[in-house]
Amino acid sequence: MTNSQREIYRILDAAANRGREALRVIEDAARFLNDSEELARRLKEARHRFAAVADKLDRNARLQARDTQADVGVTIATADEYQRASLADVLVANFARLQEAARSLEEFSKIAEPALAREWEAIRYESYTLEKIVWEAGSLSVETDSTRKNNESL
Numbered sequence: 001m002t003n004s005q006r007e008i009y010r011i012l013d014a015a016a017n018r019g020r021e022a023l024r025v026i027e028d029a030a031r032f033l034n035d036s037e038e039l040a041r042r043l044k045e046a047r048h049r050f051a052a053v054a055d056k057l058d059r060n061a062r063l064q065a066r067d068t069q070a071d072v073g074v075t076i077a078t079a080d081e082y083q084r085a086s087l088a089d090v091l092v093a094n095f096a097r098l099q100e101a102a103r104s105l106e107e108f109s110k111i112a113e114p115a116l117a118r119e120w121e122a123i124r125y126e127s128y129t130l131e132k133i134v135w136e137a138g139s140l141s142v143e144t145d146s147t148r149k150n151n152e153s154l
Contacts, residue, residue: 030043
């Protein structure tokens with residue numbers, strides 16, 4: 001594997017892990033906090049679709065490229081990253097994380113595994129729909145920390 005390929009698979013590996021983790025957090029919220037079987041089912045199916053596409057990535061290349069100990073991003077944090085005031089804050093952060101991961105996977109797959117780029121694009125668009133469904137279920141209608149700050153500044 002060339003250095004360039006290793007770098008691309010390192011990005012793909014990190015983004016796949018990030019997206020999968022975000023979906024798990026979102027699914028857990030729907031399952032245990034909303035008590036909505038339908039919503040939990042849809043999110044579980046979305047997580048399994050995400051995992052199925054992620055599993056199409058060359059696993060050997062991903063693991064060979066993985067280097068968490070040397071990842072300069074591991075120690076970078078923002079003040080807001082460790083603060084969540086509500087369930088809505090958790091969900092908003094994890095939907096953003098999922099959408100960003102899917103976009104990264106879509107773009108970098110175009111280089112390493114072009115056949116997967118459209119699948120990542122479809123997952124990204126599905127995540128926008130799921131976010132709206134979760135919002136309509138009431139989980140995101142609660143005021144988030146960012147909307148509180150915006151309202152306070154008015």
